[in-house]
Amino acid sequence: MLYSEKxxxxxxxxxxxxxxxxxxxxxxxGNAKCGDIMKIYLKIENDIIVDVKFETFGCxxxxxxxxxxxxxxKGKPLxxxxxxxxxxxxxxxxxxxxxxxxxxxxxxxAIRKAVQNYYDRHGIAYDPAAFAFxxxxxxxxxxx
Amino acid sequence: xxxxxxxxxxxxxxxxxxIDAMLPYMDEIYGNPSSLHSAGQKAAxxxxxAREKVAACLGCQPREIIFTSGGSEADNQAIMSAAASGERxxxxxxxxxxxxxxxxxxxxxALESRGFSVTLLDVxxxxxxxxxxxxxxxxxxxxLVSVMYANNEIGTIQPIAEIGAVCRRMGVPFHTxxxxxxxHVKINVKEQNIDMLSLSAHKFHGPKGIGALYIRRGLVxxxxxxxxxxxxxxxxxTENLPAIAGMAAALEEACASIDRNAAKLIPLRDKLxxxxxxxxxxxxxxxxxxxxxxxxxxxxxxxxxxxxLLLLDAKGICASSGSxxxxxxxxxxxxxxxxxxxxxxxxxxxxxTLSDENTEQDVDYMLEEIPKVIAYLRNMSPVWRDLQEGKxxxxxx
Numbered sequence: 113m114l115y116s117e118k119x120x121x122x123x124x125x126x127x128x129x130x131x132x133x134x135x136x137x138x139x140x141x142g143n144a145k146c147g148d149i150m151k152i153y154l155k156i157e158n159d160i161i162v163d164v165k166f167e168t169f170g171c172x173x174x175x176x177x178x179x180x181x182x183x184x185x186k187g188k189p190l191x192x193x194x195x196x197x198x199x200x201x202x203x204x205x206x207x208x209x210x211x212x213x214x215x216x217x218x219x220x221x222a223i224r225k226a227v228q229n230y231y232d233r234h235g236i237a238y239d240p241a242a243f244a245f246x247x248x249x250x251x252x253x254x255x256x
Numbered sequence: 257x258x259x260x261x262x263x264x265x266x267x268x269x270x271x272x273x274x275i276d277a278m279l280p281y282m283d284e285i286y287g288n289p290s291s292l293h294s295a296g297q298k299a300a301x302x303x304x305x306a307r308e309k310v311a312a313c314l315g316c317q318p319r320e321i322i323f324t325s326g327g328s329e330a331d332n333q334a335i336m337s338a339a340a341s342g343e344r345x346x347x348x349x350x351x352x353x354x355x356x357x358x359x360x361x362x363x364x365x366a367l368e369s370r371g372f373s374v375t376l377l378d379v380x381x382x383x384x385x386x387x388x389x390x391x392x393x394x395x396x397x398x399x400l401v402s403v404m405y406a407n408n409e410i411g412t413i414q415p416i417a418e419i420g421a422v423c424r425r426m427g428v429p430f431h432t433x434x435x436x437x438x439x440h441v442k443i444n445v446k447e448q449n450i451d452m453l454s455l456s457a458h459k460f461h462g463p464k465g466i467g468a469l470y471i472r473r474g475l476v477x478x479x480x481x482x483x484x485x486x487x488x489x490x491x492x493x494t495e496n497l498p499a500i501a502g503m504a505a506a507l508e509e510a511c512a513s514i515d516r517n518a519a520k521l522i523p524l525r526d527k528l529x530x531x532x533x534x535x536x537x538x539x540x541x542x543x544x545x546x547x548x549x550x551x552x553x554x555x556x557x558x559x560x561x562x563x564x565l566l567l568l569d570a571k572g573i574c575a576s577s578g579s580x581x582x583x584x585x586x587x588x589x590x591x592x593x594x595x596x597x598x599x600x601x602x603x604x605x606x607x608x609t610l611s612d613e614n615t616e617q618d619v620d621y622m623l624e625e626i627p628k629v630i631a632y633l634r635n636m637s638p639v640w641r642d643l644q645e646g647k648x649x650x651x652x653x
Contacts, residue, residue: 123563124570129636144600144639144648147560147580147588151638167638171562171581175636212581 115172116206122176127183130165137230141221148174148215152182152222156230159190166222173205173212180204181219190230193223194242259572260618264459264550265408265436265609266576270502271461277505278463281498289495290486299497306497306504313511314453314470315444322469322477322487323500327435327456328359330469333480333491334431334452335363335402337471339372340478341429342399348372351393351428352402354594355379355409359454360402360433361590377403379594383412383542391422401430405437405453409578409591409607410542411551413441420449429475435459435467439510440517440548445470455507457499461611462506466499517612521549524610524619528552531623535630537643539652541595541605550610555597557652558640559604559633561588567629573622578605600639601651 115123132153142149148170155163164186166178181201185193198216202208208216228243230236261269281302287295289303304318311318324330335350342348352364354376364374375393377385385403394401401423406413416432423430431452434443438453439460445453452475456467471477483492510517525547529540532554541553556564561577568575578589580603587593588602597605608622634640642648 120566123566126636131641140638144603145598146586147599147603149638167636167641169558169637169639170560171579172566174560175563 114209115176118180118204118206119173119176119208122179122205123172126166126175126179128165128179128186129167131167132163132165135165137226137228137233139222139225139227139229141225142170142218144169147171148218150174150178150218150222152178152226154226154230156190161185161188161190161193170215170218171212173208173215174218176205177201177208177215177219178222181216181223185223190227194227196220196223257572258618258621259574260614260621261574262608262610262614262618262622263574263576264611265411265607267458267464268461268611269613270458270463271506271509273509274457274462274502274506278498278502281501285497289497290484302501303495303497306500309504309508310468311470313507314438314455315446316470317473319488320470320473322471322491323495324467324469324491325465325496326467327357327433327454327459329480330454330456330467331357331359331431331433332363333469333477334454334471335360335367335400336480337475337477338400338402338429338431338452339367341476342397345399347397347399349375349395349398350400350402351375351377351390351398353377353379353385353404355383355407355591356402356404357408357433357435360404364402379407379412381596382546383407383410383591383595384546385414385419387415387418387422390419391426394422394426394428398426398428401428403430403432405432405434405443406441406548406551407542407591408436409589410553410595411436411548411609412542413437413546413548415546416450417448420451423451424449436548439507440514440550442514445472451475457503457506460506460510462503463499466496466503468503513612518549520612521610521614524614524616525550525552527616527619528608528610528622531619532626535627537650537652538630539601541592541597548609550614552608552610554606555592555601555652556604556606556630557601557650558637558643559630561603561605563633564604564606564629567633568626571625571629573625576607576609578607579603598651 135153136156137154140151198220201216287299289300307318438455453470458464537557561579562581592602
């Protein structure tokens, strides 16, 4: 079997699929040419992620990673969401095949981008360096 | 739940005739065909008989058949043979096409690193190469033309006899990778001016790990496996007699059923194509008439192929896709790119390949389930949302 039972569960029954109208922060990463795009919508109240939804164009592990990542940050403070790593997402899914690890990277990046978008929209100061993700990271992840 | 196996271009279920033909050679007739004793000679007779059957199906002489481990090895040996004799005459140019199987393309790449130059012909939007373009590409130093008989992904059938005639007239050896065609369409290597042809048993209900190269008498095959003198010294290694016997039986059966299978499969194929065409922003890949009887290939906008395959599998439908995630590389299928599909659309491809085992009920079931799965995936796709909201332009109208 290519994927773990956890991956298949989150792929077959994805949690938090959809759109949040008037979201407080939206982050989209990936590109259609590479075959995967992930979009995360956040509803934030008092620095807490009260709701999160995702839309994903991609393979089974991309959909499962989005689903798992949204579950892991729902109800959590922003500071915790920003600490979520792709490794933690992959581990929560009981692992991803080596060439699919980039899917978990996309999930981490989409969340960070959505939070950054929230900060930008609300004029909240932040250290841009903390959000500077390497644009090449996605491609490298894919080759791994 | 219903199970529909619609991935016959990947491999087929072995026929009863093929299995029955193999069993004696795994049981009582286990001798080595190279042995002098009677056990060996019994095996040698079976080998001769199998070679005669394969030759008869292709319209060639038994001595023009080399048994190989499959289509890839046959492709390698055909190309390396033409390259070796070309090199001796100072001819180091090869004409092929952009949508060949990797067994051909990667062999050509290896030759390029040895100083050969390769011209890959355009396969056009319909997935068909023209004899005129083959003729125009041939140079004084061309040592080989290699054009696949039928494409493995989009099923388009090439004008092989006409291309063969061009090559014959210009004095250039002509190889065709006929792995997807043998046993499915009528082939006669003499009438179609084919100098070399590759085939693989598991594509026509034979066993895996066995194939053959037809190489016309007069052309010199080179060994790519060094060792003993089997196959007239052109392919070392003890013959896989059970598989060879199974292949011969499967081929005889397949060749005798070509008309009957086509009469059954073409209406099923066309029903699938008509039904899937009703899905908005979908497009069939490849020519609709010059096409293998069982091949259906589509691109759907806004979705990715691997997730489509996983969901179809959960419904009991075994299919295939040319998305990057299923090709095991960064890029989607080179075949879909070669017919001009952009990357983002090629990722959303689906290939259904039928065999005579499939029924109209299978087709109806697929036509019921596939549109639902595509609608479900589009509903969670940000690409589809952008297309619908006009933020992104449709490639397929």
